[in-house]
Amino acid sequence: MLKAMKSGKTYASRTEATLGGQTIPLEFSAVPLVDDSGEIIGGLELVLDITERVLYENRLKEQNHTIREMSTPTIKLWEGVMVLPVVGVVDSMRAQHMMESMLTKIAETYAKVIILDIHGVAAVDTAVANHLIKITKATKLMGCDCILSGISPAVAQTIIQLGIDMEAINTRATLSDALTEAFLMLNLEVNKKKQ
Amino acid sequence: MGEDYNTSVTVIKNNLIVALPAEMTDSCIHNIEKTIIEKAYQKNIQGVLLNFSMVTVMDTYTYQAFENITRVFSLMGIQTIWVGLNPGVVFGLIDLDVAINTRIKMAINLEIGLTLLN
Structure with missing residues (x-):
């Protein structure tokens, strides 16, 4: 290694012993x-045991994976109806994961309606x-209608104040409203049992 | 001019079912367009199902070409339904930021597409 750095450059690398x-x-x-005078007169080599760091890194990777899996659960609610509850912050990585999870689930289950519940999303910008x-x-391209539910008054106000055009999306205030809408789309009716 | 596009066109009960190949060149799309529009006119077709389930690649041009075909059919009073777009293809289209016409009817498989037609 010291020979390699005779070229005057700094080297850093990882290895196993x-x-x-x-x-x-x-x-x-x-x-x-x-x-x-700029002449190389020697070299310094520093070797560190990074067992703990590698352990932490691996654990962090695992945790990230788990969180990602947990953050995009697509649940079957009814025959042909899926729900994707979103909690926390939606960034572009997460949105992409959501889309991926939704599209594969639609392809698997032939769902006709998917409800995206953003009740747990703190801020919508x-x-x-x-x-x-x-x-x-994307869901429309798969032949699946998407209903956006869980829009709180504050979120609704923000959307309007920001001047975002959400007319193209079917939106409902609560998950139960969205489910009713989904039943309507599928020509289903919920009746009370006769005594 | 050879038959260089492997597209199957089936007529079932006044409906035209078009199974599109995995990859399509511009001239291939043009050929398909000509064939199915001519056929729809001759056979008194009421509905067209475009089956994309084998399609693996789709760019903006392909999307627009099929959107145009859908428009042509609608002018002829024929309903068109897109069937079986793959998740990967959809992902690509969204990534390309293609302006998606939400008025086109889409279905996940042929069965649902056929019930949409009737």
Whole structure:
């Protein structure tokens, strides 16, 4: 390694070393030492045991994966009706995951109506609204109608104040309203049992 | 001019079912357009099902070409339904920011498409 840094550049890399039957991840960096005239007179190499860091990194990766899986559950609510509850913040990564999860589920189950419940989304801005509009367009292309539900008064006001055009999307205030609408689309009727 | 496009066109009860190939060139789309419009006119067709379930690639041009075909059919009083677009194709179209015509009827499979026609 010291030979390699004779070129005057700094090197940093990761490797693994086996010590007493144990494999330890190592990080090393090599720096050339230069005197006033610019001539290389030596080198410095630093080797670090990064077992813990690698462990943390792997755990973080796993957790990220779990959170992503948890954050986009598409649930079958009725024959041909799916629900995707959204909680938290919608960024472009998340929106893409939502779309992916929805489209594959639609293809699998032949759902005709999908309800996107944004009750748990704290803030809806232009970007979030755009993502939602994109998702509804995508489901439309799959032959599945999308109903946006869980729009609180505050969110509705924000959308109007921001001047976002959501006319193209079927929107409802609550999940139960959306379900009623879905039943209407599927020509279903809910009746009280006769005594 | 050879038959360089492998598209199957079936007529069932006044409905035209068009199974589109995986990949389509511009001239291929043009050929398909000519064939199905001519056929629809001759056979007194009431509804057309465009089956996209085998299509793997779709760009803006392809989308617009089929949107135009749908418009042509609507002028002729024929209902057109798009059937079986793959999730991957839909993803691509959304990524390309294609202006999607929400008035076109879409269905996930042929069965649902046929019930939409009737």
